[in-house]
Amino acid sequence: MKQIKTKVLIIGGGPGGYVCGIRCGQLGLDTxxxxxxxxxxxxxxxxxxxxxxxxxxAEEAHRVTTLSAGPLGLSAHLSGIDFQRTMAWKDGIVQKLTGGVGALLKKAKTTVLQGKARILDGKTVEVTGGPEPIVVRAEHLILATGSRPFGLRNLPFGDHVISSTEALQLPAIPETLAIVGGGYIGLEIGTAMAKLGSKVTVVEAADRILPQYDADLTRPVASRLAQLGVTVHTGAQAKGLSVDGKSLLFSTEDGEQTVAASKILVTIGREPVLDGFGLEQLGLEMQGRYIRIDAKCATSMHGVYAIGDITGEPMLAHRAMAQGDLVANVIAGDHASWDKRAIPAVCFTDPEIVSVGLLPTDRSDLKVSSFPFVGNGRAMSLERSDGFVRFVSEPRNDLVLGIQAVGAGVSELAGQFGLAIEMGATLQDVAATIHAHPTLGETVQEAAMKGFGRALHI
Incomplete structure (x- = not known):
């Protein structure tokens, strides 16, 4: 059996794992x-x-089909979408990016082993699936195994009950699509499918969609879903399939109902991948269903680290990347530790939602100021003036504690929002920063100005 000795061993090549691998290589660590x-x-x-x-x-297709009915004086006709060609284009993007990741790891001189890892102890892992088993012995072990879709016992994945993974690999647009779960994954895919012509129904257990956000942020999304013909049932519990297997059964306060669906997409959350690779051999301390880590992403076993979705919420790729970079620097001898104040969360619905830091509901004494896109010239010229930008700040000194926005294209403001909080900006700092005109970003400055009674365009 072939054996390899290395400084660092990473299990998992997702955003956290591959970023950690690249940085380790750049820092001269044998990885x-x-x-x-x-x-x-x-x-x-x-x-x-x-x-x-x-x-x-989906947005481009929808734009073409609605041009003739709009006020721009344009007319167009879309006879149909070649969905297989669309999916091939999507797959091409994925292949370019994954190929790029491989090239970056190679450039960093990080060795990539394709295969299944099984932990033998805190320093030793067996890798199978290649020409021969390989035993890797390492000084430092980094766990980055990610997460997977969480299923329902009464709606097990298979046949036409699918997860987000299968939804992004469909050979054709489903005529009817029922979505169990009104969170960001279900609504992102559901909105796209509705724009492509699918009849979409959403079943959400909470009293409104996107329950992790406040009602002001989700209201424009709910309105847009209605415009797109998406039916939303809130306060509804999925019960299972009908006898013939062609409909979703769910209950509301009005009783049991059914909706016909050629596909049923279950998006009720994700769970950490903690099985199938010998994690039990380590006996690590857990925090609920996640691996407990400290400010350096170290676990309860010396020399073993964990990053990404297996370490808890928020389950976001950019959080995993930041953790991967941190661990590489720690192993290289840096005294770095996790001190991030802001992790942006983006919901790519229509309109998009961005949230960084505290929400108005997190504390009763918070100062809240917002500015609507209807007062922004760029938003009006794009025919998308729905939504707003909102600041949440400390009443005593106007320190920015949170920023949220809902609107078309607001995902591109996430970096600015995060930077303001990480840099300890006040409302006055943001208001005093000149924002280019005409841009959607002007609403950020206006919302900050409004926080101390100096807004101009409202």
Whole structure:
């Protein structure tokens, strides 16, 4: 049996794992990364990237079909969408990005082993699936195994009950689509499918969609779903399939109901991948269903680190990337520790939602100021003046504690929002920063101005 000795061993080549692998290599650490499937993990292959590609294609198709009815004086006709060609384009983007990840790891001189890892102890891992088993011995072990869709016992995945993974690999647009779960994953895919012509129904257990956000942020999204013909049932519990297996059964306060669906998409959340690779051999301390880590992403076993979705919420690729970078620097001798004040969360619905830091509901004494896109010239010229930008600040000194926005294209403001909080900006700092005209970003300055009674265009 072939044996390898290395400084660092990473299990998992998703956003956290591959970023850690690249940084370790750049810092001169002898590093081996093991990936069972494709580099890039869920995000690059069956999550973030392909879903955004599908969302873009759906928006372009919808734009063409609605041009003639709009006020711009344009007319167009879309006879239909070549969905297989669209999916091939999406797959091409994924392949370019995953290939790029491989090239970056190679450039950093990080060794990539394609195969399934099994932990033997805190320093030793066996990798199978290649020409021969390989035993890797390392000084430092980094766990980055990610997460997977969470299923329902009464709606097990299979046949036409699908997860987000299968939804992004469909050979054709489903005529009817029922979505169990009104969170960001279900609504992103559901909105895209509705724009492509699918009849979409959403079943959400909470009293409104996107329950992690406040009602002001979700109201424009709910309105847009109604415009697109999406039926939304809130306060509804999925019960299972009908006898013939062609309909979804769900209950509301009005009783049991059914909705016919050629596909049923279950998006009720994700769970950390903690099985199938020998984690039990380590006996690590847990925090609920996640691996407990400290400010350096170290676990309860010396020399073993954990990053990404297996370490808890928020389950976001950019959080995993930041953790991967941190661990590489720690192993290289840096005294770095996790001190991030803001992790942006983006919901790529229509309109998009961005949230960084505190929400108005997190404290009763918070100062809240907002500015609507209807007062922004750029938003009006784009025919998308729905939504707003909102600041949440400390009443005593106007320190920015949170920023949210809902509107078309607001995802591109996430970096500015995060930077303001990380840099300890006040409302006055943001208001005093000149924002280019005419841009959507002007609403950020106006919302800050409004916080101390100096807004201009409202």
């Amino acid at each position: 081996v990364l093991v990936e069972a499937n494709a580099l890039g993990g869920t995000c690059l292959n069956v999550g973030c990237i392909p879903s955004k590609a599908l969302i873009h294609a």
